[in-house]
Amino acid sequence: MRDTKARESLAPAEPSPHLIRSVTRALSALPTGADAPGGSRVVSWQRPDRAVLDESVARLAAAWPLMLSELRIGVAQVALLEGPAIDGFTDFATHGAIYVNRSRLRTSPRGLPGPVRCAEALVHEGTHTRCNAAQLSTPFLTTDADSARPVRTPLRADPRPVAGLFQQMVVLARSSALYALLLGGDTTAADALEARRVLLAERARQAIGSLRDRAPLLTGHGLTVLEECAALLRTTAV
Numbered sequence: 001m002r003d004t005k006a007r008e009s010l011a012p013a014e015p016s017p018h019l020i021r022s023v024t025r026a027l028s029a030l031p032t033g034a035d036a037p038g039g040s041r042v043v044s045w046q047r048p049d050r051a052v053l054d055e056s057v058a059r060l061a062a063a064w065p066l067m068l069s070e071l072r073i074g075v076a077q078v079a080l081l082e083g084p085a086i087d088g089f090t091d092f093a094t095h096g097a098i099y100v101n102r103s104r105l106r107t108s109p110r111g112l113p114g115p116v117r118c119a120e121a122l123v124h125e126g127t128h129t130r131c132n133a134a135q136l137s138t139p140f141l142t143t144d145a146d147s148a149r150p151v152r153t154p155l156r157a158d159p160r161p162v163a164g165l166f167q168q169m170v171v172l173a174r175s176s177a178l179y180a181l182l183l184g185g186d187t188t189a190a191d192a193l194e195a196r197r198v199l200l201a202e203r204a205r206q207a208i209g210s211l212r213d214r215a216p217l218l219t220g221h222g223l224t225v226l227e228e229c230a231a232l233l234r235t236t237a238v
Helices: 017-028 047-063 065-074 114-137 143-147 162-183 190-212 220-235
Strands: 011-013 041-043 077-082 088-090 097-101
Touching: 011 047, 017 041, 017 077, 017 097, 047 065, 047 114, 047 162, 065 114, 088 114, 097 114, 114 162, 162 190, 162 220, 190 220
Parallel strands: 011 077, 077 097
Antiparallel strands: 041 077, 088 097
16 A cells, blocks of 8 residues: 655645646636636745645644545645636646635635635545546446536536536535534634534535436436435534
8 A cells, every 4th residue: 555645745836837727728617707807827825825734734634534645645736826716626637736716725704714714625626636537437427417407506606517516516525524523623613613514514415405306317326426425414414
């Protein structure tokens, strides 16, 4: 078994051509009317940003070491964004890199600490990376899903393909579980963490319900993952 801690992973990435091109593609894919003044761009990590990232990794190590191990394997680079257009994303063309807006490293208006928000961003975007890789060997959806009508999803205002809904389900279930695990530790922001957990769990249940309504579009593996997400919500309910 390889020692994944020994190799570089979750490394803060400086602006580089492949990352800049990826953000350009993401901006061009935004739905009509979603453009934000100033757009978003890849920027350099400053010392305070790196400190937040380090603390986020430490919190994951304490609360959810298995998730951190997965992130260390799947995520090589963390690109930092600035500008309101894009909160975060992954791009299959730059698999192994995730993109996180600097705003997700700061304390939220509702009192979520910056390192907690950053930890959620790592889990969120890292889960997309895991799903992107996993679906290549064992698809979650049947070929009929490719031609199915786009659906409303918990995280996007514009209708999304069923594949997008499926990934949102996994992301939301895991993100909710993260907050449940963090609440089991020492925290001074328990009310804010619990409010976030409840919101994410509610959205995850919405995604699960929508996919159950479309069960014929899921493969056997996809149905298994759906039930695993439902079980994760049950076992991490506070």
